[in-house]
Amino acid sequence: MIVRTGRTRVRRADSSECDPGQECHLGPRPPSVAPGRLRPRAVAVPGSAVPVIAWFLGLALFGAAWAQPYAIHWRADATPPAVEVTGLSAETVQSLRPDSRTEADWAAVFAVFAEQGGDAVMPPMVGRWSAAGQVIRFEPRFPLAPGLRYRAEFRPGGAAPVIAYFALPADRTPPTTSVVQVYPSATVLPENQLKFYVQFSSPMSRGGTYEHIHLRDAAGQAIDLPFLELDEELWDPSMTRLTLLIDPGRIKRGVKPLEDIGPVFETGKRYALILDATCRDAAGRPLRAAFAKTFQVGPADRTPPDPQRWKITPPAAGTRAPLTVEFDEPMDQALALRLIDVVNAADGGIAQRGEATLENEERRWRFVPERPWSRGVHRLTVATTIEDLAGNNIGKTFDVDLAAGAKRRVGDAHVSVPFEVR
Numbered sequence: 464m465i466v467r468t469g470r471t472r473v474r475r476a477d478s479s480e481c482d483p484g485q486e487c488h489l490g491p492r493p494p495s496v497a498p499g500r501l502r503p504r505a506v507a508v509p510g511s512a513v514p515v516i517a518w519f520l521g522l523a524l525f526g527a528a529w530a531q532p533y534a535i536h537w538r539a540d541a542t543p544p545a546v547e548v549t550g551l552s553a554e555t556v557q558s559l560r561p562d563s564r565t566e567a568d569w570a571a572v573f574a575v576f577a578e579q580g581g582d583a584v585m586p587p588m589v590g591r592w593s594a595a596g597q598v599i600r601f602e603p604r605f606p607l608a609p610g611l612r613y614r615a616e617f618r619p620g621g622a623a624p625v626i627a628y629f630a631l632p633a634d635r636t637p638p639t640t641s642v643v644q645v646y647p648s649a650t651v652l653p654e655n656q657l658k659f660y661v662q663f664s665s666p667m668s669r670g671g672t673y674e675h676i677h678l679r680d681a682a683g684q685a686i687d688l689p690f691l692e693l694d695e696e697l698w699d700p701s702m703t704r705l706t707l708l709i710d711p712g713r714i715k716r717g718v719k720p721l722e723d724i725g726p727v728f729e730t731g732k733r734y735a736l737i738l739d740a741t742c743r744d745a746a747g748r749p750l751r752a753a754f755a756k757t758f759q760v761g762p763a764d765r766t767p768p769d770p771q772r773w774k775i776t777p778p779a780a781g782t783r784a785p786l787t788v789e790f791d792e793p794m795d796q797a798l799a800l801r802l803i804d805v806v807n808a809a810d811g812g813i814a815q816r817g818e819a820t821l822e823n824e825e826r827r828w829r830f831v832p833e834r835p836w837s838r839g840v841h842r843l844t845v846a847t848t849i850e851d852l853a854g855n856n857i858g859k860t861f862d863v864d865l866a867a868g869a870k871r872r873v874g875d876a877h878v879s880v881p882f883e884v885r
Contacts (some may be wrong), residue, residue: 535615535627545602546575548617548625552597559594566592575601576614577671588613588670589694604694605670609634609747631747640665640744642754645736646796647852649824650757653764654730655714655862657854659707659756660796661738666702666745675739676707680732689713689727702745704797707736714854715862728760764853765860768794770845775882780838786882788828788843795850796825802846805830806879809839842879 533550559572566589574587590603607613610633617625646660661676673696678686690707697706712720713727728734740753772791778784786805799821804814817832847857854861857878 535617535625537627537629539607539629539631543602544607545600546615547598547600548573549598551599556594556597556599559599571618573599573601573617575603578612578614579674606668607631608668608743634746634748636748638748638751640748641751642738645756647793647825649793651759651761653762653853654726654728654760655763655853656728657709657714657852657861659736661705661707663703668743668745668747669696669698669702672696672705672742675742677737679735679737686727730760730762733757733759764851764855765862767855767860768792768849768851768857770843770878770880773880775843775880777882777884778836780884781835783832783835785829785831790826790828793825793852795852796821798849799825799828802849803828804844806842806844807837807839808842836884838884840881840883842881844877844879846877847875
């Protein structure tokens with residue numbers, strides 16, 4: 464048997480063939496169909512303007528006859544996109560509706576996979592299932608990517624699964640998105656480094672990102688399970704910055720993952736954070752090129768940041784010259800840009816408007832005001848939730864002594880350091 468749509472075929476032992484674009488039921492033939500032939504039924508996807516590539520393989524539901532056939536439909540142009548199994552009996556659909564059914568329960572009956580090629584075994588896609596009338600429906604949490612093949616499997620009890628494949632046409636536009644920078648930009652990082660920020664030049668697609676990101680040692684060996692992989696992924700609102708968290712269980716002393724597996728990084732060794740070109744942007748296109756950040760690991764950092772140790776260089780009054788602050792260690796890039804403000808004591812504590820930037824591997828903070836500096840006392844205010852590269856806050860280390868129950872040594876939400884503009 465060959466089930467064919469377009470140029471792609473799925474071959475079976477039987478020599479019969481279905482016409483392109485038709486839905487074919489394989490397995491026990493209905494009595495009205497002569498041996499050696501199949502009775503195809505056309506697939507109708509109302510309102511669909513998306514080319515569908517689908518092959519349907521299966522047996523009758525729960526041992527039922529072909530008198531009530533069922534099939535899988537891809538509705539890629541719906542909002543949100545969905546996959547449906549139709550033609551089920553009302554009793555079957557009703558049995559799938561208990562509120563207590565978990566995602567694992569649903570996936571055991573109806574699962575959708577994004578195929579990666581090769582022998583990779585991928586988990587089912589995450590999303591939302593529902594059952595009503597004679598239809599069960601799956602809505603993927605993340606958009607379908609052009610050029611990627613998807614597989615839907617409906618598994619009737621005691622029978623072979625129904626399988627349907629689908630692919631949006633590949634986008635032939637040359638890729639334009641690239642990795643702009645990976646933070647921290649320093650080339651020496653602490654052994655208890657907590658996170659990385661990946662900055663892209665254009666918005667990216669959500670979902671499946673961890674499959675394209677790797678951490679390798681100097682010999683090229685992959686580090687096993689280095690990241691805290693969250694289903695929702697940590698993107699900023701513009702979808703151009705991704706946060707990668709190192710698994711905290713492999714950082715904090717006294718917890719089981721660190722004891723059983725060991726730390727992700729070891730002092731004195733070199734590593735590379737690699738992003739494959741197969742990462743997809745918002746248009747479904749790959750990156751222009753792969754990206755690698757190489758770095759060496761130094762000793763762990765368990766000293767909380769302290770703004771009193773920072774060096775402030777005030778600007779001249781009446782100018783828009785930058786205020787510069789030299790940190791005594793590299794700081795978390797995203798938090799340093801968001802959690803530091805400048806206040807003029809004469810303005811009632813209102814933060815001044817202006818533009819902040821980071822330099823020197825996130826060791827220097829520069830602030831250029833919208834209006835010229837006024838003469839007098841100003842304050843640099845810093846939220847105590849700011850972090851260094853190891854995730855230490857002001858007054859509290861990230862790697863606390865769990866047995867002692869560490870407490871923050873700074874009670875206020877902010878600390879301030881005065882400086883005078885002359």
